[in-house]
Amino acid sequence: MTIQLYCFGESGHSYKAALALELSGLEWEPKYVDFFNGEARSPEYLKINAMGECPAIVDGDLSLSQSGVIIDYITEKTGKFGGKTxxxxxxxxxxxxxxxxxxxxxxxxxxxxxxxxxxxxxxxxxxxxxxxxxxxxxxxxxxxxxxxxxxxxxxxxxxxxxxxxxxxxxxxxxxxxxxxxxxxxxxxxxxALPGYKIPYDLMPGSPADRA
Amino acid sequence: MTIQLYCFGESGHSYKAALALELSGLEWEPKYVDFFNGEARSPEYLKINAMGECPAIVDGDLSLSQSGVIIDYITEKTGKFGGKTxxxxxxxxxxxxxxxxxxxxxxxxxxxxxxxxxxxxxxxxxxxxxxxxxxxxxxxxxxxxxxxxxxxxxxxxxxxxxxxxxxxxxxxxxxxxxxxxxxxxxxxxxxALPGYKIPYDLMPGSPADRA
Structure with missing residues (x-):
């Protein structure tokens, strides 16, 4: 099952989750949220995340929001990024x-x-x-x-x-x-970590699109 | 062992930890930090919390800061406040x-x-x-x-x-x-919860002291 990350390139909070997903080795794909045109506050998106924010992930039946919760979920699935003791x-x-x-x-x-x-x-x-x-x-x-x-x-x-x-x-x-x-x-x-990418290479949407 | 909470009455973040401690039934006592005269940035206090913030707790050899971490520790000790599933x-x-x-x-x-x-x-x-x-x-x-x-x-x-x-x-x-x-x-x-107290009754220090 491919994890879907609702995000947009300019979102620093989304980048936390995107980078964690990429470095974790889990299968994931970005789903672009047109934040600058209000999509994060649309009724459809509020069903995914009632807080009206990016990022959010959907993994099968589960949706989660808040980058800290998403990374914690990645830790649960992979054992990575959580600390050892x-x-x-x-x-x-x-x-x-x-x-x-x-x-x-x-x-x-x-x-x-x-x-x-x-x-x-x-x-x-x-x-x-x-x-x-x-x-x-x-x-x-x-x-x-x-x-x-x-x-x-x-x-x-x-x-x-x-x-x-x-x-x-x-x-x-x-x-x-x-x-x-x-x-x-x-x-x-x-x-220098294997798989590292800058925000605009990891998620769709960047200031260049709106220039 | 009595848990010591470094705090001051005006601190909303301290109140989160103080209220959690009080409602948990754990033994605790407040230790006043004279924030308005810079004590949170003093070398002594920075040894307790390098982030220079209140609250912090000391429980025996352990010191912890950030109200969210302190409440998580209370959950670990008492099973309360953490959610069931x-x-x-x-x-x-x-x-x-x-x-x-x-x-x-x-x-x-x-x-x-x-x-x-x-x-x-x-x-x-x-x-x-x-x-x-x-x-x-x-x-x-x-x-x-x-x-x-x-x-x-x-x-x-x-x-x-x-x-x-x-x-x-x-x-x-x-x-x-x-x-x-x-x-x-x-x-x-x-x-209405048993043990509830307002911030200025739970922690030392209030605007009245500086009036």
Whole structure:
């Protein structure tokens, strides 16, 4: 059974699930959601995910949403990305929650506002606010990666997959890899994994389609 | 062994853990963190939680942070709040992640800015931005509670404990219970649980101390 991932290329949260699926070796295919034309809020899509968000997966009779839940399901099916000990499992959950709260929750709206919102709707004060919170989160991430290859344990986990996602996008959102040496080498380590692909090669839809 | 919860009364994230501990029946005590004077960023506190945030717990040799991880640990110890089936467990995680990303991540900074930041630093544009995102999240929550006593299954879980927390605070942040009938009766259901206490009765520190 091929897992279907409802997603669109620009979605950093979708990329977390897409990258986890690709690196896991499971069979999957992307199903494009036309987010910028409101498809995520359509009655059909709300049947798949009542939260009206991407990503969601359908695996036979099962539908799941929230990237953290999807990666957890991949862990259940493959044993990958979950951490090896109870301590590691807790650390993985801790970083996934931290990412959802402190990193991606800022980066998502910041990148959206700086790149995908019409210029007249971009609010410099909100951009400054989100930039400040993003930089504080990047500082925490940079420190956590000091002297470590992966956030938790000795191989890639959901912690890395969740935190890295937005940082692979090319659009400007106040993040320059070379300013953050630990983050930079960690991202390079992920890029070197067999099967790694950039977001726009893994999922349909990109800013180029709307240019 | 008494579990120590590092927290302060104003912290909605701390309240999630405090309420879970209190309702679980475990022995616990609050340890006050003087957040407003920077204690959460002190070298001593960073040894307990490198993320520099509240809450954190210490249980013997173990320290844990992130309210979602702490409640998960309470589930491990007591069997409570985790959901009963694999499907329920996934749904619980889904709502905890959603709360961290869409509800509390907006409500926390919004309430802080509207109440605890000096007036000259309150930014109306950022308040409007966060208010918009908060109202959208409340709408999702209100719909999800339609015809249901609890977010997942037939008893209180981490999903409810995570999502309800900020909504019990008395300071203004654009939330009026009577505007949201499903949320209102759900909060009343939580208030009716044996052992329920409001945030400022469960943890030390409140705006009254700084008045």
């Amino acid at each position: 109870p301590e590691e499992k807790r650390e993985v959950l801790r970083w996934v929650l931290w990412d959802n709260h402190k990193l991606s929750a800022q980066l998502g709206p910041l990148r959206f506002m700086m790149n995908f919102l019409p210029e007249e709707k971009r609010n410099p004060e909100v951009i400054a606010f989100l930039t400040g919170r993003t930089q504080a989160a990047l500082k925490t991430l940079e420190s956590a990666l000091e002297g470590k290859d992966w956030l938790v344990g000795d191989e890639i986990t959901a912690a890395d997959l969740s935190c890295c996602s937005y940082l692979f996008y090319p659009e400007p959102f106040g993040f320059t890899r070379s300013d953050w040496p630990n983050i930079d080498t960690w991202l390079a380590r992920i890029e | 694999p499907e329920e467990k996934r749904e619980v995680l889904r709502w905890v992640l959603w709360d961290n990303h869409k509800l509390s991540a907006q409500l926390g900074p919004l309430r802080f800015m509207m109440n605890f930041l000096p007036e000259e630093k309150r930014n109306p544009e950022v308040i409007a931005f966060l208010t918009g995102r908060t109202q959208a999240a409340l709408k999702t929550l209100e719909s999800a509670l339609e015809g249901k006593d609890w977010l997942v299954g037939d008893e209180i879980t981490a999903a409810d404990l995570s999502c309800c927390s900020y909504l019990f605070y008395p300071e203004p942040f654009g939330f009026t219970r009577s505007d949201w009938p499903n949320i209102d009766t759900w909060l009343a259901r939580i208030e």
